[in-house]
Amino acid sequence: MKAFVLFQWSENRTPTRWLTAGLLALLPITAYADNPRDTLQVHGFLSQALVITDHNNFFGTSSENAGSLEYTELGLNASFRPHRKVLVAAQVLSRRAGGETSDAEPTLDYGVIDYQMTSNPSRTLGVQVGRFKNPFGLYNQTRDVAFTRPSILLPQSIYFDRTRALGLAADGVNVYWEEHTSAGTLRFRSGLGQPQTGAELTRQLFNGRSSDVTTSEPSAIAQLLFEDSTGQWVAALSTATVNLETSLGGNDADFEFQPWIASLQYNAEHWNLTAEYALRQQALNGDNLPRTFDITGESWYVQYQRRFTPSWSGMVRFDRLINDTDDRTGQRYEQSGLGPAYSQFADDLTLGVQWMPTSRLMLAGEYHIVDGTGWLPTQDNPDARETRQHWNMLLFQLSLRF
């Protein structure tokens, strides 16, 4: 465990050092920029949740005593514009979602030098170099910031923790291209980079059963998004390709992951309606492996959010995950002796409320009625036979930002 932590830490150190060097190299330019004064910004956020479940554990031992306080998010970022075409930005994130206290070790969430070569009323064209956040679905880029989420937990069928490390950010190059027309903005973003592998991914993806995960080829991500001129309609299509190499029981294994997400949102003054649909292709191949698979998972949700007053809002959402579209009820999975059928799907009906007494403070509460354990974190429930198919979850969260 210790070795993994060290490994993860050094993994994250390299880009930090590189970024610091980049920042220092750029500093002298500030004196000649148009108006460098006031371009330095520092922002942060903090969230603490209480998770209570009747059965099964989510982010800590939530089914025991008074629940779990092991869901904490803390972020701090800084940005400045040394030149009118350049933005330098970095964020450090400390996050714990069950697991070990050491998981809260601060990591570099993103660190980019953003060069915007074109920015005019009809077109924006830019490139980010460094660790960039993956544009994936409507919420991925800021998934750890409570103020940008409609609920305490994002719809787990798409934004579940198991592939979090893979989807979160990558080290490489990200280009963005926006066309502004009278109808709205068409935005294309595409990134090529090394996903964040290491201990967190190994644990999330293979429940720690594999040895280290590596990548031989970079992962690619792309998103095409349309937003009409007033932001009433937002439609997006996102996709990614990830190839990983690992070893299971001493045998080499290849893991391929290719998700597609279609997103649609309608924003009115007092309410919005959001829906996302995802298809996730996952394949594990290799000789002499205990298990190989090539499956397509399906996820979707429909969410209605209503603003009662400027400070109060409520939301209701139905969210469904199917792990393998060829085995929707999980019967074949169970017959193969791999685990309970209900671990292959999850239906989640969520009711939530948010109260923002000031723009810096938010209190939220929500209730989940869940059928299935498809996205239940394995690290919180090591023995699948001890889980229950029908379970309920109550969450409270306090969030601050500046």
Next chain:
Amino acid sequence: MALKWPYRTLVSAVTTALTMLALLSNTAVAQTAVSANTIVLVAHPSVGAQAINRDTTRAMFAMRQRTWPNGQAAQIFVLPNRDPVHTRFAKEQLGVYPHQLQLAWDRMVFSGMGQAPNRVRNQEEMREQVAGTPGALGYLEREYLDESVRVISME
């Protein structure tokens, strides 16, 4: 039927007159409102632009566009989210809701894609900051205008 004909004409004439009266009085009310608290775009005097269109204004206030159309770096100033002037500016001039703007800024700031606008507490501070920051863009009610800032018209 024939008897009703002149009667109907009379009714429609009266209705038309009333409608016109209502319209006139509405215009009168609207015009008094224009002079006092109409919100206008203001910029630092060094800014070259005389006018910018609505889409550009929206992109600049949403922090998606970091520069003026001529390439000069832009510095955006806004009043607090729940300030009635900010709400009116967002809804009437930009055609977006204040909470949409806030969400757009949060998504920029916390993803490394951009920065947040500069926040001012009231219109006096808005005028002071816009007047003192090269490349600044903000908004003011007409009664707060003076020669320290440049009025930019929105096309």
